[in-house]
Amino acid sequence: METGPGHKKQVTESQLLIKKCHHCGHVMELGRETDKCHHCQKAFLPSNYFSKIHDKTAKYKDLFSQSSELHEDEIIKGLHALW
Numbered sequence: 001m002e003t004g005p006g007h008k009k010q011v012t013e014s015q016l017l018i019k020k021c022h023h024c025g026h027v028m029e030l031g032r033e034t035d036k037c038h039h040c041q042k043a044f045l046p047s048n049y050f051s052k053i054h055d056k057t058a059k060y061k062d063l064f065s066q067s068s069e070l071h072e073d074e075i076i077k078g079l080h081a082l083w
Contacts, residue, residue, distance in 0.1 A: 017067040019044075033064040 016029045026039035036043050046052060046063040047070060053063070 015067055017070070030067070032066050033070075035061065035064055 016031060017033060018027065018029050019034065020027050021037040021040060021042055023042040024037060024040040026037055028034060028038055033046055034044060035046075047065060049063070052058065
């Protein structure tokens, strides 16, 4: 996998997406982005929301990606972690 300038480092399928709820602090380890906190039910937006939302044909649930579909530069450091 190339990671030089112009290349995005892709998350492998064996990596987890670790997300901390910004509302209650609950930590979730998932293989896919979640649309809400498993503890307090606070709703979340998908990664790259502003670029994905312009696709009027996609259903909201389809905007959430598998961890293997995300690139390092698409996650928000501090709210997400790749492990």
